[in-house]
Amino acid sequence: MxxxxxxxxxxxxxxxEPRLRVNPIACEAHGVCxxxxxxxxxxxxxxxxxxxxxxxxxxxxxLARRAVAACPTLALMLTSLQP
Amino acid sequence: MTGGGHVxxxxxxxxxxxxxxxxxxxxxxxxxxxxxxxxxxxxxVRFQRPAWPRFVTLGLHRNLALLALGFTAVHVLxxxxxxxxxIPLQDAFIPFISSYRPIWVGLGAIALDLMLALxxxxxxxxxxxxxxxxxxxxxxxxxxxxxxxxxLGTGTDTPVRWVLVLTACCVLAIAALTIWRLALAWPGRxxxxxxxxxxxxxxxxxxxxxxxxxxxxxxxxxxxxxTSTPAAGAARPDYRVSP
Amino acid sequence: xxxxxxxxxxxxxxxxxxxxxxxxxVRDQPLSLAEHIAxxxxxxxxxxxxxVLVAEVERSGLTGRGGGAFPAGRKIRAVAEASMRPRPVRAxxxxxxxxxxxxxxxxxxxxxKGSVVVANGSESEPxxxxxxxxxxxxxxxxxxxxxxxxxxxGAGRAYLCVGHRAAAVAQSxxxxxxxxxxxxxDSVPVEVTTTADGYLSGQExxxxxxxxxxxxxxxxxxxxxxxxxxxxxxxxVLNVETLAHIALIARFGSDWFRASGTxxxxxxxxxxxxxxxxxxxxxxxxxxxxxxxxLQRSGLSQPAQAVLTGGYFGTWLPLPAxxxxxxxxxxxxxAGATLGxxxxxxxxxxxxxxxxxxxxxxxxxxGSAGQCGPCRNGxxxxxxxxxxxxxxxxSQDIVGWVExxxxxxxxxxxxxLPDGAAGLARSALRVFATDVQxxxxxxxxxxxxxxxxLPLPAGGYL
Numbered sequence: 001m002x003x004x005x006x007x008x009x010x011x012x013x014x015x016x017e018p019r020l021r022v023n024p025i026a027c028e029a030h031g032v033c034x035x036x037x038x039x040x041x042x043x044x045x046x047x048x049x050x051x052x053x054x055x056x057x058x059x060x061x062x063l064a065r066r067a068v069a070a071c072p073t074l075a076l077m078l079t080s081l082q083p
Numbered sequence: 084m085t086g087g088g089h090v091x092x093x094x095x096x097x098x099x100x101x102x103x104x105x106x107x108x109x110x111x112x113x114x115x116x117x118x119x120x121x122x123x124x125x126x127x128v129r130f131q132r133p134a135w136p137r138f139v140t141l142g143l144h145r146n147l148a149l150l151a152l153g154f155t156a157v158h159v160l161x162x163x164x165x166x167x168x169x170i171p172l173q174d175a176f177i178p179f180i181s182s183y184r185p186i187w188v189g190l191g192a193i194a195l196d197l198m199l200a201l202x203x204x205x206x207x208x209x210x211x212x213x214x215x216x217x218x219x220x221x222x223x224x225x226x227x228x229x230x231x232x233x234x235l236g237t238g239t240d241t242p243v244r245w246v247l248v249l250t251a252c253c254v255l256a257i258a259a260l261t262i263w264r265l266a267l268a269w270p271g272r273x274x275x276x277x278x279x280x281x282x283x284x285x286x287x288x289x290x291x292x293x294x295x296x297x298x299x300x301x302x303x304x305x306x307x308x309x310t311s312t313p314a315a316g317a318a319r320p321d322y323r324v325s326p
Numbered sequence: 327x328x329x330x331x332x333x334x335x336x337x338x339x340x341x342x343x344x345x346x347x348x349x350x351x352v353r354d355q356p357l358s359l360a361e362h363i364a365x366x367x368x369x370x371x372x373x374x375x376x377x378v379l380v381a382e383v384e385r386s387g388l389t390g391r392g393g394g395a396f397p398a399g400r401k402i403r404a405v406a407e408a409s410m411r412p413r414p415v416r417a418x419x420x421x422x423x424x425x426x427x428x429x430x431x432x433x434x435x436x437x438x439k440g441s442v443v444v445a446n447g448s449e450s451e452p453x454x455x456x457x458x459x460x461x462x463x464x465x466x467x468x469x470x471x472x473x474x475x476x477x478x479x480g481a482g483r484a485y486l487c488v489g490h491r492a493a494a495v496a497q498s499x500x501x502x503x504x505x506x507x508x509x510x511x512d513s514v515p516v517e518v519t520t521t522a523d524g525y526l527s528g529q530e531x532x533x534x535x536x537x538x539x540x541x542x543x544x545x546x547x548x549x550x551x552x553x554x555x556x557x558x559x560x561x562x563v564l565n566v567e568t569l570a571h572i573a574l575i576a577r578f579g580s581d582w583f584r585a586s587g588t589x590x591x592x593x594x595x596x597x598x599x600x601x602x603x604x605x606x607x608x609x610x611x612x613x614x615x616x617x618x619x620x621l622q623r624s625g626l627s628q629p630a631q632a633v634l635t636g637g638y639f640g641t642w643l644p645l646p647a648x649x650x651x652x653x654x655x656x657x658x659x660x661a662g663a664t665l666g667x668x669x670x671x672x673x674x675x676x677x678x679x680x681x682x683x684x685x686x687x688x689x690x691x692x693g694s695a696g697q698c699g700p701c702r703n704g705x706x707x708x709x710x711x712x713x714x715x716x717x718x719x720x721s722q723d724i725v726g727w728v729e730x731x732x733x734x735x736x737x738x739x740x741x742x743l744p745d746g747a748a749g750l751a752r753s754a755l756r757v758f759a760t761d762v763q764x765x766x767x768x769x770x771x772x773x774x775x776x777x778x779x780l781p782l783p784a785g786g787y788l
Contacts, residue, residue, distance in 0.1 A: 023546045025696035025740050026213070030129065035136045048699040059511050070141055072126070074213045 016080035017055030020064060024048075026075035035074050036067040049076070091270040101165040106240055108158035110249070113234050114200075115151035117253040119144050120227045124260040128267050145205070152198055178296065184307045189237030190229050197226035227257060228286075236307060254290075258283050344576035345585045348610050349594050350570050353461050356498065359505045362466035369470045369511065371575050372681040379576055380406060386580035387592040388572065392446055392565030393637065393666040394530075395655040398572065401562060404552040406479045408560035409441035427775055442556040443481045443514070445472050445536065447566040448521035448528025449489040451637040452689075452781055453669045456596035457566050459608040465502040469516065469632070471569025474576050477513040479562055484516045486566070489535055490523045525693030528561045529741050531694075543695040544741035545551045565667075588614035589656030591728060595665075599624045601672035601779055603632075611653060618649030621672065629675040632757050636666030639746020641753035642679065645672075663753070669778050678757035680761050680771035682780050683754040684709065684716035689782050690747045701744040704735035708751055715762060717770050722780075725762065769775060 020040060022033075029047035039060060040052045056064045056078070068076045122144035131137055158226060159175045170188065174181040176196060179189035204211065204219045240246045265279040297303060343349045352365060384399030443466060449457040461468060472484050486503075488496040500518045517538070521527045527542040534555045536542035555561025563573075571593060575583050584592040591613040597620065600606045604625030611620055617633070630645045643651060643661040651661045658665045673679055691705035708731045714720040715728075732748035739745070755762055764771055 004667050023740075024700065024738060025546050031131075032137045032141060033449075037139050041279060044700060044738075045700055047702075048738070050738075064407060069209055070138060072141075074209065075403040 001007055018078045018080050019055050020051045021077045021079050023075045026073045028073050030072045032070050033067045037063055101161045104161040108154045112151050112154035112158055115147050116230055117145040120257055121260055124264050128264050153204055184237050187307055191233035194230035194233055195228050197222050235298055327452055331406040342582050356463050367577055368410055379474055379478045382580050386575050390565055391567035397473050398568050402478055403761040405441055405560045405562040408552050409480045441479045441481045443472055443476045443484040444563045445486040445566050445569055447488050448561055450528035451527050451667055452783055453600050453671050454667050455598045456608045458495045460567055461499050462495045465499050467570035467573045468566045470573035473512050481514055484514050487521045489521055497522050526695050546740050550776040588611040590656045595668055597668035599670045602630055602674035603672050613654040614652045617651045617653055620653050630672045631675045632679055633672045634671040636664035636668045640664050640666050641749050642757040644757045677779045678771055679758040680716040681774040684712040687712045698739040701736050704731055705747050707731055715765055716774055751764050
């Protein structure tokens with residue numbers, strides 16, 4: 001937030017926050033993402049990932065990038081687009 | 084370098100340390116490459132234990148591959164610097180142009196090229212499509228046996244017992260894991276799996292036969308195309324098998 | 327020409343249907359090309375028409391009639407914009423047929439001829455009949471709509487996909503296309519194709535995949551069809567009924583279109599009424615008509631306990647409580663249901679809602695593309711649980727398990743099949759709650775052993 005000349009404040013535009021998304025066709029339930037990012041990803045009864053909705057918190061973003069790179073089928077994605 | 088050549092602050096008076104380094108780094112690189120390949124196979128069969136999660140397999144696979152590349156780089160460097168035999172740097176990348184054991188050094192060049200392709204594409208994995216990455220990664224099944232053959236054919240240590248045992252252990256480990264991977268990859272196609280197993284068994288048999296007729300038989304260095312270099316004066320004696 | 331540039335019929339020419347009249351299907355016999363032109367007037371053509379068409383469709387509030395209910399104008403605009411972006415020069419298949427002077431002005435428009443129009447008449451929903459009826463009785467309305475959209479988005483080719491179950495319709499539609507070619511009407515060639523068998527084959531991405539020569543299975547989005555579809559070109563996929571409405575909007579305007587229906591759900595729609603009714607079949611209704619009035623026109627043949635709306639991956643509504651629900655997307659949604667492709671299947675008191683639901687769930691599970699783990703695993707588990715409730719000896723926590731499964735599969739597939747199956751299961755447990763209790767305490771009721779009411783294609787699903 002910065003002050004403008006009239007003494008009010010201007011809301012700075014925020015960068016679109018990254019969100020996790022999985023391509024369910026590419027996903028083969030290897031489970032690496034669930035191991036690497038348990039804060040945001042859990043397993044369903046068949047081993048497929050359940051993603052916690054909402055943007056990825058700042059302190060987890062580098063871990064999320066690592067999880068994305070580690071997916072054996074590149075099914076996990078980090079996107080700032082709306083699904 | 085002979086005579087008064089300098090490498091850093093050490094005066095190298097003979098090429099033997101470089102020769103030892105070449106052999107040692109080559110062996111270590113082979114072991115590391117085998118370990119990385121083994122972990123890659125374990126990953127493809129989704130090996131997992133409570134104390135050994137998937138990411139450990141994947142992380143070690145990656146790091147050991149990088150380490151193997153590092154040792155291979157030193158292996159290439161010491162070979163090039165070794166003046167006993169003239170092997171310029173391009174022989175390490177362009178196969179079969181070497182004047183020293185052209186086929187076997189050429190195999191090493193192929194293995195190195197493939198290793199570079201495997202590692203570079205893996206580092207750029209998220210930027211290239213999965214399908215292209217996967218096609219390149221399948222060449223690992225070519226890279227590793229080529230590296231083994233290179234070691235057996237070029238290596239002057241092949242007749243040494245512990246070297247043979249070490250190589251055999253590497254080969255058997257990869258063969259067993261590959262059979263496991265084949266069995267799991269095609270559960271509904273027993274014909275294909277059996278064909279794969281037979282192929283591996285045949286390769287092992289043929290390889291052993293070649294080993295006995297080739298590197299383990301007398302005068303291999305001559306038959307593989309070792310040329311004596313006039314610059315060194317006396318030829319390096321054949322390595323004798325010590326009991 | 328009016329101020330908006332849309333052609334208005336001249337004195338003595340065909341009149342726009344009055345608000346209460348039938349618009350799309352005017353008689354039981356197919357309309358030939360000449361009869362079609364006599365009834366509705368010639369197809370408006372020319373560069374001006376294609377430029378204002380998109381805005382007119384947007385203003386009309388027309389939503390997709392294939393089940394998605396997405397605003398049609400917005401879809402056309404998205405494809406038109408995508409086709410304007412520079413694309414690599416590539417020879418497009420199919421040279422335009424010789425047309426009249428009006429059509430050749432379209433051919434010279436500045437929009438690149440790179441996009442594709444796909445008319446979706448696949449109708450993979452087993453209980454739906456409206457698309458095949460529309461195509462057999464009023465094919466020229468649909469083909470007009472295709473021609474109009476093709477010029478609006480600069481398409482070089484178009485496809486009309488007819489359902490697997492309607493082979494005779496494919497034949498008559500092909501003849502209608504040939505009739506128009508002989509009359510020199512369409513500048514964009516229309517290829518008639520038959521959709522593969524399978525519940526998902528008519529899904530938008532699956533259809534595009536099939537047209538590209540791949541398996542008729544849904545794909546992951548992005549890229550959206552508007553960006554990249556058939557042959558990697560921007561593709562406009564619209565239900566055939568939607569295209570028929572567009573053909574009328576182009577002639578009579580958006581104000582005329584909105585004269586029927588409600589403010590939030592303008593226009594008319596085709597619905598398929600099946601189940602325990604005296605006169606099942608396809609009807610055209612103004613959107614927003616009460617469910618009771620719609621069912622009354624078909625005649626309830628026996629006391630009815632529920633109606634399944636939105637097709638087999640829709641939801642149950644209880645009767646007589648739901649008689650007041652307006653038949654429209656917004657009306658249905660307010661009642662916790664969906665209109666979908668306009669299927670209304672009436673369940674008589676003499677049948678068991680749980681048994682029907684279990685059969686449908688088995689059908690949906692068998693229709694899964696099998697590409698996504700949650701659906702491939704979850705839908706058969708859901709069907710098994712529902713079958714256990716309907717026909718077996720379930721434990722007391724079966725209801726909780728169905729709820730849990732529904733939550734596990736919703737939103738986790740590449741298409742909406744798992745969402746639909748979960749919605750069906752949940753609504754069944756809600757609407758047939760007393761039956762659930764009876765089954766849990768005393769086992770399957772007598773009605774569960776009766777013959778199936780709702781039509782399912784032959785084949786073992788259990």
